[in-house]
Structure formats: structure tokens, C-alpha cells
């Protein structure tokens with residue numbers, strides 16, 4: 478892909494690749510084992526300016542673009558999927574606050590960029606996952622405040638965030654037409670964090686339920702126009718999906734590199750297992766589909782950077798990449814034989830981590846729905 482990248486993108490990619498090899502990958506097993514937010518590594522990403530990579534310079538960012546954020550994500554996630562996951566949140570949050578925020582919201586951007594503040598986003602509820610419009614959390618107007626009441630599920634960074642972007646309805650009846658978004662500082666009375674979820678993988682994300690018990694926030698905390706948050710969230714999901722796809726791609730690359738090395742070293746029947754065509758073909762398919770995934774991701778990212786709509790392309794990139802990742806990380810584990818099933822080899826962790834990419838930022842069934850609707854509209 479170097480042919481398509483600018484010299485600045487190549488320099489940044491190589492710098493992040495070094496950081497991922499030297500700092501992230503060696504810490505990955507401990508993050509997985511301890512399941513605690515690795516604040517030092519998070520600050521390390523911030524120190525490199527990576528959270529503002531797609532943010533314009535006049536807003537304090539690096540002034541590059543979504544394509545570059547995808548390049549960076551692939552490198553970070555190649556070091557550790559969970560750290561890639563952590564990278565996505567501040568990148569998406571600064572873009573959201575910059576695009577829709579007033580002074581109250583924008584005051585958080587420098588703190589997000591330097592890693593001193595941690596964001597979270599709360600859309601999902603126990604009974605409203607794929608069906609976002611089914612959410613029950615309400616925001617009632619009371620004088621110069623909104624009163625937010627409800628409970629959110631699966632909040633990534635819920636245990637450590639300084640503020641959370643809460644999506645809530647002004648009345649629960651009207652489908653997705655009256656959802657607004659509110660920045661809620663976590664030190665406000667009534668904000669409660671649940672216990673951390675025991676996740677299969679992606680440890681260190683401090684994922685938990687959060688409840689909002691009549692939490693009062695000033696009118697100025699509403700992000701963007703009233704009742705427009707569904708549209709805002711969907712637009713933000715497009716970038717989120719490209720980042721999740723890049724994250725899955727980075728994890729697949731790590732599994733591929735390990736499988737290729739293992740296939741050279743491991744001998745059976747008097748020869749390296751990599752001499753067997755069955756193993757070679759698994760590696761060949763991995764290499765081919767990783768390249769195809771990267772092309773899909775970067776095609777969508779470039780369209781986005783050029784101001785084009787990408788709902789279909791982002792869904793296709795996320796669907797293809799995360800399904801291919803699940804398949805090929807499983808094959809990489811298979812190439813390790815019994816060893817792959819043990820915690821001595823990181824492919825076991827990657828296998829657990831990568832599964833999440835098919836589930837969140839819209840499940841892959843929902844991605845197919847988006848694609849199906851888009852191609853129906855395109856049909857002549």
C-alpha cells in the first residue's frame with residue numbers, strides 16, 4: 478500500500494509500528510491478565526498526538542484524515558487489539574465534539590488530546606442494542622436544565638471515563654426522531670458506574686453499566702441540535718466502523734505473522750509444517766483477504782475524506798474485514814495446533830479479542846441490513 482500513502486503517512490505508520498512493537502505488544506499479555514485500564518499506554522498514544530490525527534490543526538489536531546487514523550489503528554491493534562479498541566474512543570469523541578459541540582464541549586478536546594481525560598459513549602441499553610430507537614433513557618427539560626434518567630449497558634471506559642455522551646429521548650414514544658445527545662460529566666450527582674463486565678476478551682476496557690438517576694445537566698451540555706442525535710450517531714458510526722475494521726485487520730496481521738513464523742519453525746513428518754500445501758494455502762488466503770480488506774477500508778476512508786457519503790462502504794468494510802478476521806485468526810490458531818489453544822501463544826488472546834469486532838459498532842447482521850437497503854436504493 479506504500480504506493481498510495483503520502484510520505485507523512487508512511488513516517489507516522491512506521492513510528493506507530495515501532496511503538497506497537499516496543500511498548501504495546503510486550504504489555505498485551507499483562508493487560509489481558511489484569512483486566513485494568515493501562516493508563517500509561519493510553520497516555521503514550523496521546524503523547525504521540527494520535528488522538529487528534531483526523532482533527533484539523535486549527536482545532537488542536539494533527540490535521541491529517543480518517544485514512545491516516547485507519548493506518549494508525551491497524552498498527553496499534555497489531556500490537557494489541559484491546560489497545561486499538563482504546564484508541565478508537567478518543568479519536569471518535571474529538572471528531573464528534575468538534576463537529577457538533579459548543580464551548581462547553583470543545584473545552585474537553587485539549588484534555589482528550591493530551592490523554593488527561595477519558596471519554597465514553599452510552600447508546601446501548603439492556604433492552605435496546607441493535608434497535609437503537611428502542612432506548613428508554615429520557616432527558617426532561619426542567620427550566621435551564623435537562624434531567625437525565627435511565628440506565629445504559631456495555632459502556633466502554635464506563636469505569637474510568639471523565640464524561641459520557643449519553644443518548645436519550647425527550648419522550649420515549651417517538652422512535653428515533655427525538656433522540657438527543659448530552660455530555661454528562663461523571664462527577665454530577667446521580668451518575669453511577671456498575672461493576673466491570675467480565676468479558677471474554679478485549680480486557681482493560683473497564684466496560685460496565687452506567688445509570689443516571691435524575692442527573693441534572695445545563696442546557697448547554699446538549700450536543701448538537703435537539704432530536705438530531707440519531708443522525709449524528711449514525712454519521713459517527715461510519716468512522717467508527719472503519720476504525721473497527723482496521724482494528725480487526727491489525728489483529729489478523731499479528732495472528733498471520735505468528736502463524737507464518739510457527740509454520741517455519743514447527744516440524745512434523747520430518748519437515749516444517751509450512752511445507753505442507755494445506756498450511757501454505759491457509760496463509761495464502763489470509764494474505765489475500767487481508768489485502769482485500771485494507772483496500773475496502775481505505776477506499777471508504779478516502780471517500781469520507783473527500784466529503785462523500787459512505788454508509789454502504791463503511792458497512793461493507795466492517796462486515797468483510799471482521800468476518801475475514803474471525804475466519805483467519807481461527808486458521809492462524811489452527812496452524813499452531815494444540816499450542817494455539819494455550820495461553821503461551823498470543824494467537825489465543827487474539828482469537829478471543831477479535832470476536833468482539835463482529836458484534837459492536839453495529840453487529841454484522843445490521844451491516845448486511847445497511848448494505849441491502851443501499852443496494853435496493855441504487856437498483857434501477
Ligand SMILES: Cc1cc2nc3c(=O)[nH]c(=O)nc-3n(C[C@H](O)[C@H](O)[C@H](O)COP(=O)(O)OP(=O)(O)OC[C@H]3O[C@@H](n4cnc5c(N)ncnc54)[C@H](O)[C@@H]3O)c2cc1C
Nearest residue numbers: 598599600601606607608631632633836837838839840842
Ligand atoms: C465489549 C462491548 C463493548 C461495548 N461498548 C459499547 C459502548 O461503549 N457504548 C454503547 O453504546 N454500546 C456498546 N456496546 C454495545 C454494542 O454496541 C451492542 O452489543 C451491539 O450493538 C448489539 O446489541 P445487543 O448486544 O443488544 O444485541 P441484539 O441487538 O440483541 O442482537 C442479538 C442478535 O440478533 C441479531 N439481530 C438484531 N436485530 C436484527 C435484525 N434486525 N436483523 C437481523 N439480525 C438482528 C444481532 O445481529 C445479534 O446477532 C458494547 C458491547 C460490547 C460487548
